[in-house]
Amino acid sequence: MSDAHTPPIKVGLFVTCLADMFRPEVAFATVKLLEQAGCSVDVPDTQTCCGQPAFNSGDNQTSRDIARQTIKAFDGYRYVVGPSGSCIGMLHHYPELFTEDDPWKARAEDLKARAFEITSFLVDELGFSGIQSRFNGRITYHDSCSGLRELGIKQQPRQLLAEIDGVEMHEMQEAETCCGFGGTFCVKYPDISNRMVSNKTEFAADSGAETLVGGDLGCLLNMAGKLKREGREIDVRHVVELLADMTDNAAIGEADYDLGKAI
Amino acid sequence: MQIKSPEFKQSARIALQDENLQKALGNLKAGFPGKRAAAVARMPEFEELRDQARDLKNHILEHLDLYLEEFEARVVENGGQVHWCRTSEDARKTILQICREQDAKTVTKGKSMVTEEINLNEYLEENGVRPVETDLGEYILQLRGDHPSHIIAPAIHLNLEDVSEAFHEHHKRPKSDDPAELMAEAREMLRKQFVAADVGITGANFLVAETGSTIIVTNEGNGDLTQTLPKTHIVVSSIEKVVPTLEDMSLFLRLLARSATGQEYSVYNTLSSGNRRPDDQDGPENFHVVLVDNGRSDMVGTQFQEMLRCIRCSACMNHCPVYGSVGGHSYGWVYPGPMGSVLTPQMIGIEKAGLLPNASTFCGKCEEVCPVRIPLPKLMRHWREKEFEKHLSPKAVRWGLGGWAFFAKRPGLYRLMSASASRFMRLLGGKKGKVSSLPMAAGWTDHRDMPVPTGKTFMQQWKARQKQESK
Amino acid sequence: MSSRAEIFANIRRGLRRSEATDAQREAVRERLQSHPRNRIPARSQHDHPAQVELFVRMAEEAAAEIVELDSLEQLPTAAADALEQKGQSELVLASDPTLTELGWAAVRTRVECHQRTGQVGDEASLTLAFAGIAETGTLMLYSRPESPTTLNFLPDTHLVVLSKQDIVGPYEDAWDRLREASPGRLPRTVNMITGPSRSADIEQKLQMGAHGPRQLVIFLIP
Numbered sequence: 001m002s003d004a005h006t007p008p009i010k011v012g013l014f015v016t017c018l019a020d021m022f023r024p025e026v027a028f029a030t031v032k033l034l035e036q037a038g039c040s041v042d043v044p045d046t047q048t049c050c051g052q053p054a055f056n057s058g059d060n061q062t063s064r065d066i067a068r069q070t071i072k073a074f075d076g077y078r079y080v081v082g083p084s085g086s087c088i089g090m091l092h093h094y095p096e097l098f099t100e101d102d103p104w105k106a107r108a109e110d111l112k113a114r115a116f117e118i119t120s121f122l123v124d125e126l127g128f129s130g131i132q133s134r135f136n137g138r139i140t141y142h143d144s145c146s147g148l149r150e151l152g153i154k155q156q157p158r159q160l161l162a163e164i165d166g167v168e169m170h171e172m173q174e175a176e177t178c179c180g181f182g183g184t185f186c187v188k189y190p191d192i193s194n195r196m197v198s199n200k201t202e203f204a205a206d207s208g209a210e211t212l213v214g215g216d217l218g219c220l221l222n223m224a225g226k227l228k229r230e231g232r233e234i235d236v237r238h239v240v241e242l243l244a245d246m247t248d249n250a251a252i253g254e255a256d257y258d259l260g261k262a263i
Numbered sequence: 264m265q266i267k268s269p270e271f272k273q274s275a276r277i278a279l280q281d282e283n284l285q286k287a288l289g290n291l292k293a294g295f296p297g298k299r300a301a302a303v304a305r306m307p308e309f310e311e312l313r314d315q316a317r318d319l320k321n322h323i324l325e326h327l328d329l330y331l332e333e334f335e336a337r338v339v340e341n342g343g344q345v346h347w348c349r350t351s352e353d354a355r356k357t358i359l360q361i362c363r364e365q366d367a368k369t370v371t372k373g374k375s376m377v378t379e380e381i382n383l384n385e386y387l388e389e390n391g392v393r394p395v396e397t398d399l400g401e402y403i404l405q406l407r408g409d410h411p412s413h414i415i416a417p418a419i420h421l422n423l424e425d426v427s428e429a430f431h432e433h434h435k436r437p438k439s440d441d442p443a444e445l446m447a448e449a450r451e452m453l454r455k456q457f458v459a460a461d462v463g464i465t466g467a468n469f470l471v472a473e474t475g476s477t478i479i480v481t482n483e484g485n486g487d488l489t490q491t492l493p494k495t496h497i498v499v500s501s502i503e504k505v506v507p508t509l510e511d512m513s514l515f516l517r518l519l520a521r522s523a524t525g526q527e528y529s530v531y532n533t534l535s536s537g538n539r540r541p542d543d544q545d546g547p548e549n550f551h552v553v554l555v556d557n558g559r560s561d562m563v564g565t566q567f568q569e570m571l572r573c574i575r576c577s578a579c580m581n582h583c584p585v586y587g588s589v590g591g592h593s594y595g596w597v598y599p600g601p602m603g604s605v606l607t608p609q610m611i612g613i614e615k616a617g618l619l620p621n622a623s624t625f626c627g628k629c630e631e632v633c634p635v636r637i638p639l640p641k642l643m644r645h646w647r648e649k650e651f652e653k654h655l656s657p658k659a660v661r662w663g664l665g666g667w668a669f670f671a672k673r674p675g676l677y678r679l680m681s682a683s684a685s686r687f688m689r690l691l692g693g694k695k696g697k698v699s700s701l702p703m704a705a706g707w708t709d710h711r712d713m714p715v716p717t718g719k720t721f722m723q724q725w726k727a728r729q730k731q732e733s734k
Numbered sequence: 735m736s737s738r739a740e741i742f743a744n745i746r747r748g749l750r751r752s753e754a755t756d757a758q759r760e761a762v763r764e765r766l767q768s769h770p771r772n773r774i775p776a777r778s779q780h781d782h783p784a785q786v787e788l789f790v791r792m793a794e795e796a797a798a799e800i801v802e803l804d805s806l807e808q809l810p811t812a813a814a815d816a817l818e819q820k821g822q823s824e825l826v827l828a829s830d831p832t833l834t835e836l837g838w839a840a841v842r843t844r845v846e847c848h849q850r851t852g853q854v855g856d857e858a859s860l861t862l863a864f865a866g867i868a869e870t871g872t873l874m875l876y877s878r879p880e881s882p883t884t885l886n887f888l889p890d891t892h893l894v895v896l897s898k899q900d901i902v903g904p905y906e907d908a909w910d911r912l913r914e915a916s917p918g919r920l921p922r923t924v925n926m927i928t929g930p931s932r933s934a935d936i937e938q939k940l941q942m943g944a945h946g947p948r949q950l951v952i953f954l955i956p
Contacts, residue, residue: 021681024721048677058647062668149627182624187706194710195588225711253697253714260693262718290938308775328745329762347738400935442936474920484931484946487887508769513905528870532926542879545851556741563748
C-alpha cells in the first residue's frame with residue numbers, strides 16, 4: 001500500500017487480447033483498481049498477445065518470438081499485471097521456452113517473478129483491502145482453470161468481492177470445473193465444448209445467482225454466449241468490473257445502445 | 264483391438280448423443296471424485312506422500328535397468344521365469360508358447376490392461392486357447408464382445424439393463440435386474456472356469472525388486488482364484504512397474520486405492536513370489552513373468568519420461584470433464600482419458616492418435632489429482648509440438664495460426680487488425696450486443712452466441728485518453 | 735539382439751550412459767538392503783491398545799465382522815455360533831495345530847470339520863492370520879503347508895483368527911515381521927485382506943461377495 005510519502009508502484013498493464021478487443025472496460029477497471037491501490041499504471045504499446053494460441057498448438061518458435069516481444073515490452077516495470085489468470089499463466093510458462101544457456105531464460109524468469117493476475121496481485125502482493133464499490137445482487141463465481149491451478153487463485157477474488165456493499169455470494173456446484181472454453185478447443189471440439197459449457201450454465205442457474213462472475217474473459221464470453229443462447233437471464237461480468245464499481249454498462253453479450261455506433 | 268483414435272471427433276459426437284452412455288457416465292461422476300476427496304481428507308499426509316511417490320518414481324526411472332536386473336534375479340531365485348518382450352507381438356507369442364507347453368485349453372484372466380494393449384485375447388482365441396475374463400466388469404464385456412472403456416471400471420459405459428441382457432443371453436437363465444443376483448450368477452458361472460483353467464493370467468500393479476514379487480490389487484478376489492487354482496500362473500506386466508522394496512510398494516499402495524476408488528485400501532493386495540513351495544498344498548507349479556516394453560523404453564530420457572511414473576489409478580479420467588462427456592471408447596484405443604492421451608500416441612503413433620492430446624482444454628484437473636504428479640497437460644502439449652513439427656496439424660489450424668502469428672509479432676499491425684475486427688463485429692451485432700451466426704466461427708456460434716466488442720479497442724481508447732490528459 | 739538386450743540398451747541410451755556407475759549401483763544396493771521407510775501416516779503411530787482399537791474400527795468399516803474372545807479355547811464355540819448365524823455347518827480348517835488341536839469335538843453336532851485345501855462349494859474356512867495392520871484394518875496371511883491360499887478365497891465365509899499381539903500399526907511393521915518369519919525369500923503368496931470381496935462393476939453400485947468370501951469374520955484373541 002502506498003500513501004502520500006511513498007512513491008507509487010510502477011505497474012505495466014498486460015491488457016490481454018480479449019479485454020483489448022471485446023471488453024475494454026475490463027482493462028479500465030483493472031487500471032482503476034491498481035490506481036486505488038497506489039500504483040501508477042503504464043500500458044506498453046508493443047504488447048500484443050501472450051502467445052498462448054501458439055504455445056498450446058505446439059508452435060514453440062512463434063511462442064518464443066512472442067515471449068521475447070512481451071519480455072522486452074515490460075522491461076523496467078516493477079510489476080506486470082493483467083485481468084486474466086490464463087494470460088498471466090502463459091507469461092509464467094515463458095521460462096520453459098528457453099534453454100538453460102539462452103540469456104532469454106533469465107529474462108523470462110524475471111518476468112515471471114513480476115507477473116500477476118489482478119486479484120492475486122491486490123491480495124497476495126499488496127495486501128489491499130480498500131475496495132470501494134456497491135453492487136446489489138446475488139452473484140456466483142466461476143474459478144477459471146489456469147488461474148486456479150497454475151496461479152493458485154481461489155480465495156483472492158472472493159475476499160475482495162466480500163468487501164463490496166450489497167453483494168451476496170451464492171457458490172455454484174462444481175465452480176472449479178472447466179467451462180469448456182480452452183482457447184482453440186472450443187472450435188476444434190465444438191460438441192464436447194458445448195456439453196461442458198451446458199453443464200456450467202446449468203450449475204450457474206441452479207445457484208440462484210443473478211450474475212455470474214469470473215476472472216477470465218475467454219471463459220466469460222463462452223458462458224455468456226451459452227446463457228444468451230439458452231435464453232437464461234443471468235448477467236455475466238468480469239470480477240474487476242464489480243470490484244472497481246464499473247457495472248453501469250451492459251453485461252457481457254448485452255447492449256444498451258448500438259455498439260456499432262461507437263466508431 | 265482395432266484402432267479408432269483417428270475417428271475421435273465422430274465417436275465423441277455419437278457418444279454425446281447416446282443417452283444410455285450419458286446416464287452411465289453420470290454414475291462415474293457421482294461416484295469416484297467425491298469418494299477420492301473424502302479419502303484424501305482423512306489422510307493429512309496425502310500431499311507429502313504424493314511428493315515422495317513422484318520422487319521415488321523418478322529415482323526408479325533413473326535406475327530402471329538396475330532395478331529390473333534385481334527383480335529378474337529374485338524371480339529366478341524364487342523358482343520363476345522372466346520373459347522380456349520388446350513388442351506386443353513378442354509378448355503374445357511368448358504367452359501362447361507357455362500355454363502350448365501346458366497344453367492349455369482354457370485360460371482364466373484377472374484384469375490386466377497390458378493384455379488389452381497387446382491384444383492378447385483375440386490372439387489366444389485364434390490359436391485355439393480360450394481366454395476367460397474373470398473380473399466382473401471384464402466378464403460382462405467379454406460376453407458382449409466389448410472392450411473396457413475405463414482402466415479400473417471397465418464396464419462403466421454400461422447400464423444394468425445391458426448386463427441383464429448379456430447374462431440372460433449367455434447364461435440361459437431367467438432375466439434378472441437385481442445387481443446382486445447378477446453378480447451371484449457370474450460368481451457361479453466363473454467358479455467352473457477357475458477350476459477348469461490350465462493357466463491363469465494376471466497383470467501386476469507393481470513388481471518388487473527386493474523380493475522378486477509381483478502384486479495385484481483387486482476387490483473381487485478373482486485375480487487370486489485366477490493365479491492360485493491353475494497349474495501355471497503367468498504375470499503380464501510392463502517394465503516401468505518395478506519398485507525397489509516392500510516399503511516403497513507400500514508408499515504407492517497408500518496412494519493407489521485412495522486415488523482410484525476412494526477406498527482406504529483395496530480388499531485384496533496379493534504378493535506372488537515364484538511358484539509353490541515344496542510342501543505347499545496349493546498354488547501354481549509354474550510361475551512366469553512376461554515383461555512388456557512396447558515403446559516404454561523409448562520414453563526413457565525423453566520429454567515423455569514422466570509418463571512412466573503412472574500407476575494406473577484412473578484418477579485423471581475420473582476427474583476429466585472431456586472423459587466425463589464422451590466416455591472411454593471415444594478415444595479409440597486401450598487407454599482413455601488424459602493418461603491415454605499421452606500414452607496412446609507413443610504406442611500407436613502420433614499420426615493416428617493426434618486428436619487425443621488435442622482433446623483437452625488444459626484445465627489441469629488431471630494433474631491436480633495425479634498421485635505421482637505427472638504434468639499431464641504439459642505432456643499432451645509436447646505431443647502437439649511433435650504434431651506441429653511433423654506438419655501433421657490440420658491445414659486450417661496451421662494457416663489460421665500462421666496468419667494470427669504474423670500480426671501478433673507486429674504490434675502496429677496488430678492494433679489495426681484488432682480495431683477493424685472490433686468494428687466489423689460491432690457493425691454486425693452492435694444492437695443486440697451479440698451475434699448468433701458467424702460462418703467463420705461456426706464451431707462457436709453453432710452452440711452459443713458470440714458477444715460483440717463493446718466499443719473501440721482498449722488500446723484506441725487508452726491512447727485517446729492519454730492525448731486528452733496531455734493537452 | 736534379444737528383446738532383453740534391446741530393452742536394456744534402450745533404457746541405457748535414454749539414461750545417457752552405458753553401464754551404471756558404481757555410485758548408482760551402490761544407491762540401488764543400499765536401498766534394497768536397508769529398505770528405508772517412506773512417510774508413514776500418523777494415524778497408526780500410537781500405543782498398542784490404540785492400534786488394536788484402530789484395527790477394529792477400520793476392519794469394521796471395511797465390512798469385516800469382529801468377534802472378541804477371552805481365550806483361544808473359546809474359538810470352537812464362537813466359530814460354531816458364527817456359522818449357525820449364517821446357516822452354515824461345514825468348516826474347512828487350516829492344518830495349523832494351533833487350530834486343529836482345539837476342542838472341536840465339543841461342537842461336532844453343530845459343525846462338521848475338515849482339514850484340506852479349499853474347494854469349490856466350500857461353505858466356510860478357518861485360518862490363522864500372521865498379522866493385523868491397524869492402519870486400514872488389514873489382515874496379513876501367507877501361504878505355507880498349514881495355510882493353503884485357497885482357503886482364503888474359495889469359501890463363502892472366511893473365519894480368521896488374529897492375536898491382538900500380532901496387530902501392528904503400519905504395513906511396514908508387518909513387512910519387518912514377515913522378513914523375520916520367512917528369511918531369505920518370501921512365501922509364495924502373501925495376502926493382505928481388508929474386508930470381504932466386493933464389486934461395483936455394475937453401475938458403480940457396491941455389491942458384496944464377488945468372487946472371494948462373502949463374509950469375513952475376525953476372531954480377536956488376547
